Amino acid sequence: MYTVFSVFAATSDPAAFKPFLCVPARPDRAYFPDGVELSYGHIARQVFALRDRYRASGFGHGHRACLLLENRPDFIVHWLALNSLGVSIVPINPAYRAAEIEYLIAHAEPDLIVTLHDQRELQKALTGAVPVLEVYGDDLGASATHIPLAKRPPPRAGEPGSETEAALLYTSGTTARPKGCILTNEYVISTGRWYIGRGGEATYHTGAERLYSPLPLFHMAGLTLTPIAMMLTGGCLILPERFNAKFAWRDIVACRATVLHYLGVIVAALLAQPETPDEKAHALRFSMGVGANPEQRARARDRFGIPFVEGWGMTETGRSPFNTVEPRHLETNTIGRSEPGLEMVILDGDDNPLPPGSVGELCVRHSEVTPRRGFFSGYLKDPDATEQAWRGGWFHTGDSAWQHEDGAFVFVDRLKHLVRRAGENISAAEVEAVLTTSGLVKQAAVVAARDPIRDEEVAAFIVTDDGAAASRELAQDIFQFCRERLAAFKLPAWIAFVTELPLTSTNKIQKHVLLGADRDPLSHPGMIDLRQEKTNAIRQSN
Template sequence: MMTTVYEAFCTTVAKYPDNAFLCVPAYDKRSYHPDGVEITYAEAAEEVARLRSTYRSSGFSHGNRVAYLLENRPDYLLHLLAANSLGVSCVPLNPDYLHDEMLYLLDHSDVDLVVTIEERAKDVQAAASERERPLPVVMFERFSGHLPRPRPAPNPGSTPGLMSEVSLLYTSGTTGRPKGCILTNDYFLTAGRTYMELGGVATIREGEERVYNPLPLFHMNAGAVSFVCMILSGGCLVIPDRFHPTTWWQEVVETRATIIHYLGIVPPLLLNQPKSNLDTAHYVRFGLGAGVEPELHEVFEKRFGFPLVEVWGMTETGRILADSMEPRQIHTRAFGRPTDELQARVVDDKDRDVPAGTEGELLVNCAGDDPRRGFFAGYLKNEAATEEVWKGGWFHTGDTVRQDESGMLYFVDRKKNIIRRSGENIAAAEVEAVLQAHDDVAKVAVISVKDELREEEVMACIVLMEGIAASSEKAEDIFNYSNGSLAYFKTPGYILFLDDLPTTGTQKIQKAKIFGPDVDPREQPGTVDFRKRKKKSK
């Protein structure tokens, strides 16, 4: 039995040395590999061995952690494999994080080193130097020889195993600050295996698949699920820098992708592109993702000639559920049935099972003696939050769903105070904390509003301090303030000044009562639209 991702990789190297492992599409506007590159398993093994030697000779061992800001370069995965061979954990950094966000993550994660691209070195060094224990920073472009020695590892010299930490991924939570999800070898191997076992129209063929995944490597979808699935099946992971609708089909065709991954934003943007012979000149067998609008599902499949398989998963769960068996429920928000391994319940606010067809919170766990097997190992430094989501032996997802008599699950909404924008989970409390620090803000409530393109957008409802007049100029001032402290996708897309906010007897803001059930907050008089100002830094 394989107990580490590195062992699984070595097994596949021996079996399929000449198979493509990692591929980057050609794209002349990208700063790295503009002509594209393809790396075989054998070539990857050589580079992993070099990196492993560098880490080991520099004193890195079982229990150390290294942070990486490498954007979506395939090299991150090679570093992960090298680190995993020694029991070193990888902490990927979202390249859109600003100073305060980066400082928090570097401090909270207890990393011993940061590896970054030169282009971002100044930003990373500024955050690393402010940490309680200043952190050494190494340039990715000059990664060789000896690295700054880390602190003594918690498990020096011991052999990594199934429950050793592979990665620490940060996910937004309702408390404001992101929580660090501890992800083990068991998690990674389980995530990859269960993808391989979906079956139906999502059947994985050993040694043949090429998965085009435009999602970031600091998310579990690309960085764990599809990555390990390709390792276990001897396939190739195709890694663009991000989603580009105008070059999507060209890249998919040129990289000979057989599977594509998507978010809800992808299908409408592709359908809006001019029709082309590339629409059906590809080799794609199926797409895997979440959030396609039911009214676009069949339209997309007919135009582009392959099924879209809707799935459900979370960073904490690793495993995914999928509506992959025919007849698929493509005119609904179905995402599959529980499996023999991944059990599910739909419950009310007191964790009591609700009847079929009734909306409730989705709870999941693993069948057998250990309900947490294959899930995340816990939130770093937050045992209370870990136990809270696992109360009663079931993981509380925070998602509202319903289940029909056949067991099929249908997504309804998110119960948690989380805003889902273009695949990014945004904690409303984190945005509120930044806005509340503005001198002119007395009260603030950050809510999600519908966005036809990005699923949801951030809206800030603000009560100004006494004597401060509401105006478009003040909204501009507050937007700029938040834009200097938050990643671009977290800043408010809309700002609306209100005279007051509804509260409970204990002065807790009642967000559900700010607007009536049939009111579109975006259309309220005085709402200022900042969506065009939310841009990714170059």
């Protein structure tokens, strides 16, 4: 039996004086503006003290706590303290608006909300039913001296273990609302262990790695891959508040990073930056991630001098394949191979296996005997969706792929109606649901538009209510309506007004014909570009 906390504790004792968390300097930041490096022993002392205060307030096994703590070390400290007691965390995206937070709280039913001071969108969403603990500055839990008492039933009997819920992570799906993925301690730890065990060009060395992870802690990769990888190997997690291409190489050099975790948008942004001496002066040995195409990876390898090892993953599966075994077929979006512990197959629409070279749905499992071992435990309050995803003993990813004759799998595209913008999965149905509540909109269809930097952007096709005249001013009015109800990264970057949406004989929208195969927003006549408005909204929300 093991937990995230027990993994940390097993490392923090022998590695007490070694660095665990490193925060790059940023003079304009509200916490650790000069940067900081925190040892395993220092973090352990904060965790133990905070654990005792949480326990004294009645929190324990079976409870849940929402964390709205951004990418700060405080997040890690509170997570470890809560995990030691068997309390599951529910990370909240800091970009969420009040309506999105309100839904998450109602669905997750937390026993506590831990938040930074003065989070206005959270304050709008609160009803007073859930106790709130406010965290100030960069005190690593020291301000949590007056933790509110737990209001709900007392903790479950028994100590937390590998099957205890460690996190409830919300992921965008094809429905209008995000699904809550239940993740156990086994899921979290096996995901991190799998990540460091890929070998080849992505070989980790115990006690020697410093991993630069610009991914948010409310994402699967930022929560489970990179922090657990460092806990298991006694390495140091470098934790910027967010990815910033302007400062990335400076931070990587100053923090002596040896590994970089990337998303496709990160690689594209780095390549778009002017050359700098730091991009050659770094100590990186390799980079691991998802979403970079072959051309980007080749250019990045040549320019930055390190391999970019591509993989694939999603919240439900945890463990992710990476392309480390020869032949690697670097000219394609090869993501790895089937192996014990993560078996992969390509199935057709009737769930029959397809031969090599045929495009179908990528499906995965642990093994035939224990297909769900180490995967998510299910969608909270939605057993039907869980069983549908696991039909036939395979988890259906909703992604299309094909397989080489030698067994290597190649990612093609998403079958689900998701927009993957800069690493964020945006539910088209969620944006459509907001659009259609506007009195200006009769019908709406949201699709993914190709974007050279962010991979994809949100494009909305709108039939106006009462035949309102299409104009840029109308598009901006609809944009502002959405801005009050959606996180900025979900807002439409392109809007096109149409007289009707293309429908099938069963009245389903034919989204694939709206932009065509190339998904170029400029290919549609009358498309209105709102990217600058979206950029401004994102900047103002940060």
